[in-house]
Amino acid sequence: MLGIIKKDFYDTFCIPKNLLSNICGYALLPVSMLVLGSNEWAMMLFLIVCIPASSIAVLQAAMAQDEKVRFDDIMLTYPLSKRKIVLARFIDNLLFIAINAFISLILMLGYVYGYRTVGFQTGVLYWTVGLVVSLFMTAIFSVGFYLLGNKKGTILYFVLVGVGAGLYGMARFLPIEKILDMDQWTLIGIGFVNSVIVLFVSYWACLKLYTRRHS
Amino acid sequence: MMEDAIQIKNLTKEYKDFSLKNCTLNVPGGTILGLVGANGAGKSTMIQSLLGLIKADYDEIRILGKDLRTEEKEIKEDIAVIFDVSHYSLEYTPKFIGKILEKVYRNWDMEKYNAYLTRFGLPAKKKLKKFSKGMKMKLEFAIAFSHAPKLLVLDEATSGLDPIFRDEVLDLVREFTEDESHTVLMSSHITSDLDKVADYVAFIHAGELQFIKTYDEIRDNYGIIHCGEEFFETLREEDIVSFKKEPYEYKVLVKNKMEILNVFPKLEIEKASVEDIMLFYVKGEMEYAGDH
Numbered sequence: 001m002l003g004i005i006k007k008d009f010y011d012t013f014c015i016p017k018n019l020l021s022n023i024c025g026y027a028l029l030p031v032s033m034l035v036l037g038s039n040e041w042a043m044m045l046f047l048i049v050c051i052p053a054s055s056i057a058v059l060q061a062a063m064a065q066d067e068k069v070r071f072d073d074i075m076l077t078y079p080l081s082k083r084k085i086v087l088a089r090f091i092d093n094l095l096f097i098a099i100n101a102f103i104s105l106i107l108m109l110g111y112v113y114g115y116r117t118v119g120f121q122t123g124v125l126y127w128t129v130g131l132v133v134s135l136f137m138t139a140i141f142s143v144g145f146y147l148l149g150n151k152k153g154t155i156l157y158f159v160l161v162g163v164g165a166g167l168y169g170m171a172r173f174l175p176i177e178k179i180l181d182m183d184q185w186t187l188i189g190i191g192f193v194n195s196v197i198v199l200f201v202s203y204w205a206c207l208k209l210y211t212r213r214h215s
Numbered sequence: 216m217m218e219d220a221i222q223i224k225n226l227t228k229e230y231k232d233f234s235l236k237n238c239t240l241n242v243p244g245g246t247i248l249g250l251v252g253a254n255g256a257g258k259s260t261m262i263q264s265l266l267g268l269i270k271a272d273y274d275e276i277r278i279l280g281k282d283l284r285t286e287e288k289e290i291k292e293d294i295a296v297i298f299d300v301s302h303y304s305l306e307y308t309p310k311f312i313g314k315i316l317e318k319v320y321r322n323w324d325m326e327k328y329n330a331y332l333t334r335f336g337l338p339a340k341k342k343l344k345k346f347s348k349g350m351k352m353k354l355e356f357a358i359a360f361s362h363a364p365k366l367l368v369l370d371e372a373t374s375g376l377d378p379i380f381r382d383e384v385l386d387l388v389r390e391f392t393e394d395e396s397h398t399v400l401m402s403s404h405i406t407s408d409l410d411k412v413a414d415y416v417a418f419i420h421a422g423e424l425q426f427i428k429t430y431d432e433i434r435d436n437y438g439i440i441h442c443g444e445e446f447f448e449t450l451r452e453e454d455i456v457s458f459k460k461e462p463y464e465y466k467v468l469v470k471n472k473m474e475i476l477n478v479f480p481k482l483e484i485e486k487a488s489v490e491d492i493m494l495f496y497v498k499g500e501m502e503y504a505g506d507h
Binding site for chain 2: 001002003004006007010011014015016065068069070071072073074075076077078079080081214215
C-alpha cells in the first residue's frame, strides 16, 4: 500500500505539470490574502471553500496518470487486494487533507494575529469547519472519480453544485432556526461524525465501483 | 516430475459477445507453455482470469500449488506479468519504479534490480518518455526478475518488437527457465516465437481450448500432406485433423505422421509448424472431437 501512496504523491507533486499547478495554487493563497486584506468573508472563503476543494487533488492527479497508461492493469498483478488499492487512495486524500489543514492553520493564524479579522476561537471554528468540509468533499468526489473516471469526474462536481443549490432553496422548509440555535461546536461535532460516516460509505461505494470495473 | 505450476478446472468467463468456455488446463512446473490463438480467441481473457484480474467462474484454479480463491496475495508475490506495453507513467524513472516496488513486493531485491538495469544498459535516472520500446520492454524484464518470481506470464509481450529484440526477449525467457522451479506462460500470436522456446503449446480458438500438447509431440506427430482426392480418400479419418481443398490438391493436416509413413514409406510429409496447425484448425474443413 505504501508503494501506491508513494506513487500517487509523486504523480501529484513531482510531475512537472502537476507540480506547477500546485505551486500556483498555493502561491495564490497568500497573494489573494494580501490583495483582499482583513476581510472575514475572504478568510471563510479560503478556509472553508478553496482549501477543502483541493482535497481530492492527489486522487485526481493519480487517476489522470493511471488512465493515461492503464496502470491498473499492472497494479492488479501486484500482491495487493482491491480493498487495499482503494484504501491507499483514501489514505492519500487524508494525508493531503492533513497537509492542507496545516496550511489552513497558518492562514488562520495570519488572519487572527496579523489582520486581527476575528478572535482565535472563531478562527479555530472556521478552520474546523474547513476540515469537516474537506472530509465531505473527499467522500463525495472520490465516488465521482471512481464512477466516472478522471475526465467525467468533474461533471459530478457541477451536478453536486446543482444539488447544493437545490438544498439551499429547500432550506426554508427545514427547521433551520432550530438548527442554528444549537451550539456551534455541537454542530461541528455532528458534522464531523457525519463526515466520517459518509467517508466510510464512500470507501465502500468506491470499492464496489472499482471491483465492478475490473470484473 | 515437478508438480503442475498452473491447474485450471472448468474456467468460464461470459461476456455479452464472447465467452471463454470450460477451459481445463495443467501446466507442468519448470516448463514454457505457449498459449496461441488468433486475436480475440480468448488468450488474454484466460490470463486475466487466472491472475484474478477479472472475475470468472471456475471449479478450481491453483497456481504454484496455491488456491487462487484463498491465496491470491501469496500467489501474486511469486508471479511476474509482462504485457505488450509498459503500464508505467512515462514521467517515471526506473529508479523511482524500483522505489515503488520495494514497498509492494516482499521479495524485492534492489541490488538485483540495479544489476539488471546495468546489464540492459538502462539509465536509472532517465524518464521513460526518453526510452525506446525495446528499452521499456527490457525494463519490464528487469522489474519482473527482481522479486524472485516463480511464474512469469507474458501476455503478447513480444508483439510490436523487431525480430532482433524479440530474439533477445526469448533468450531472457530461456535464461529464466534455466532454474527448473521457474515456469513461463507465454501468450502470443507470433507462433514462430513459440517454435523457438515452448515446451508445451495450448491452442485456443473462439473461447475454447482446442488442445494442449508438448512441442515434441507436435513436431513428431503432426505433418502436412499435399495430395490428390484419390489418396485423400485412402487416409483414415482418425489420422486427419483438418484439411483444405484447393483447386488442384488437398492439403491435409495429419496427426499420426509416423504411422502414416509406416504405411506409405515414400510419402512426403511436410513438417507442420504451430502456425500451420493454428491455421488448419481455424480455416480447415474438418475437426475431430477426439483430438480436443
